Amino acid sequence: MHKGDAFPTELEDDKHTIEYYGITDGAEILMNEIDVIAQEKELQKEREMHEQRIVQQERSMTTLLARKNME
Numbered sequence: 867m868h869k870g871d872a873f874p875t876e877l878e879d880d881k882h883t884i885e886y887y888g889i890t891d892g893a894e895i896l897m898n899e900i901d902v903i904a905q906e907k908e909l910q911k912e913r914e915m916h917e918q919r920i921v922q923q924e925r926s927m928t929t930l931l932a933r934k935n936m937e
Contacts (some may be wrong), residue, residue, distance in 0.1 A: 874896055875887065
């Protein structure tokens with residue numbers, strides 16, 4: 867984080883040094899630990915919810931098409 871920045875800048879790429887990001891003397895570096903297992907569980911939950919929405923939309927479309935064909 868550069869002095870005077872309103873929001874922290876995420877340094878997501880571990881391959882680069884802090885010099886690459888322009889961090890200078892006196893800058894404050896905040897570190898957060900990422901729970902990789904919890905992150906993967908959340909991604910899996912999102913995938914499952916997405917699949918459920920697709921199934922619901924397909925059911926709705928099938929119902930609408932069936933009603934239209936009955937007319």
